[in-house]
Amino acid sequence: MVFSSKLIEDAVTEFAKLPGIGKKTALRMVLQLLKMDEGRVDAFTNAVSRMRHEVKFCHTCHNVSDGEVCAICASPGRNKSQVCIVENIRDVIAIESTQQYNGLYHVLGGIISPLDGIGPEQLNIATLQQRVSEAGVSELIMALSPNIEGDTTVFYISRMMKDKNVLITTIARGIAFGGELEYADELTLAKSIAKRLPVENYVNTR
Amino acid sequence: MVFSSKLIEDAVTEFAKLPGIGKKTALRMVLQLLKMDEGRVDAFTNAVSRMRHEVKFCHTCHNVSDGEVCAICASPGRNKSQVCIVENIRDVIAIESTQQYNGLYHVLGGIISPLDGIGPEQLNIATLQQRVSEAGVSELIMALSPNIEGDTTVFYISRMMKDKNVLITTIARGIAFGGELEYADELTLAKSIAKRLPVENYVNTR
Numbered sequence: 001m002v003f004s005s006k007l008i009e010d011a012v013t014e015f016a017k018l019p020g021i022g023k024k025t026a027l028r029m030v031l032q033l034l035k036m037d038e039g040r041v042d043a044f045t046n047a048v049s050r051m052r053h054e055v056k057f058c059h060t061c062h063n064v065s066d067g068e069v070c071a072i073c074a075s076p077g078r079n080k081s082q083v084c085i086v087e088n089i090r091d092v093i094a095i096e097s098t099q100q101y102n103g104l105y106h107v108l109g110g111i112i113s114p115l116d117g118i119g120p121e122q123l124n125i126a127t128l129q130q131r132v133s134e135a136g137v138s139e140l141i142m143a144l145s146p147n148i149e150g151d152t153t154v155f156y157i158s159r160m161m162k163d164k165n166v167l168i169t170t171i172a173r174g175i176a177f178g179g180e181l182e183y184a185d186e187l188t189l190a191k192s193i194a195k196r197l198p199v200e201n202y203v204n205t206r
Numbered sequence: 207m208v209f210s211s212k213l214i215e216d217a218v219t220e221f222a223k224l225p226g227i228g229k230k231t232a233l234r235m236v237l238q239l240l241k242m243d244e245g246r247v248d249a250f251t252n253a254v255s256r257m258r259h260e261v262k263f264c265h266t267c268h269n270v271s272d273g274e275v276c277a278i279c280a281s282p283g284r285n286k287s288q289v290c291i292v293e294n295i296r297d298v299i300a301i302e303s304t305q306q307y308n309g310l311y312h313v314l315g316g317i318i319s320p321l322d323g324i325g326p327e328q329l330n331i332a333t334l335q336q337r338v339s340e341a342g343v344s345e346l347i348m349a350l351s352p353n354i355e356g357d358t359t360v361f362y363i364s365r366m367m368k369d370k371n372v373l374i375t376t377i378a379r380g381i382a383f384g385g386e387l388e389y390a391d392e393l394t395l396a397k398s399i400a401k402r403l404p405v406e407n408y409v410n411t412r
Binding site: 001003005006007010011013015017019030031033034036038042044045048052053055064070071092097099 | 207208209210211212213214216217219220221223224225226227231233234235236237238239240242244246247248249250251252253254255256257258259260261269270271272276277278294295296298299302303305
């Protein structure tokens, strides 16, 4: 792409560094910003700049936070005996958006993946151990990806918590609501038959 | 989507204002920026901010420019007797990227569209008339969209230039290179047969 303005070219190059943004999409965004009022563009750059410079990570659960402790950990209305273990911040947002979970979180910052050189010491696992020992945590809910790395992480944390008096659960796997049986993968379908529930239970949980 | 950080939420909201960016894509970009070094994020926001505040529009052709006159109009190597008339800046970038055109441009800033309330006076047409009268322009190449609005604009400009000694041409329409005949729309196919070229001509222009 040939630009007649270095300023435009620089802005396009910066946008194209973001994930999933090619040069053409970057150009579309830059031209849109060029059309917007200067004040609105300032609002955009300020929001991005403040986000990067001022966002903190919660000392307790490692979630993104505006202060030392995140709004979820600080909330008096949440059940502090339940901790949901997730891989990253996006998972927290996804679970929070269901508005069905009232416990706390613990963001690992990844999952154990020896092939990628990620072991337990690269993750926020030591602070989890400390948290379970010190605070009155009675249940750890594992909400990790259903793959080998996720299973390894679940197994590692379960073994670590063996001598602690804490219940370890994982989120249910099965056919998604609205999912067509015929398009489900074999493993999920097989598991969902093996782990079938009595109908009254199904109706209650729906 | 529920966020535990207002800073993240604000940045996501700002990104989601850009065209074609939903909340999920916006979040992915924000989390990517959060992972990047502060210096690189500053480079991003500075490039966007400078682009918006410092980009100028060329006084001659209305293309984006870093100064009063754009690099294309200022270039001594370009053929100043040819002016290609385009709708917007994106079209200039597309034609420049072919590296096959060596004349100048004139960016209209839109096309005549009475339904959208865009008449000739909303476009950069007066300056075009002045340009043709003053500078030694011998050819106007119309590179506008092949629809009613584009045709109306071509017709309007042609009539305006009637008593000026200037050749008016339009870019060729036809089946695209690499296009399959069977998938071409009927109008394009019909026109490409009506405007067929002798084979030696075809070979030369390829």
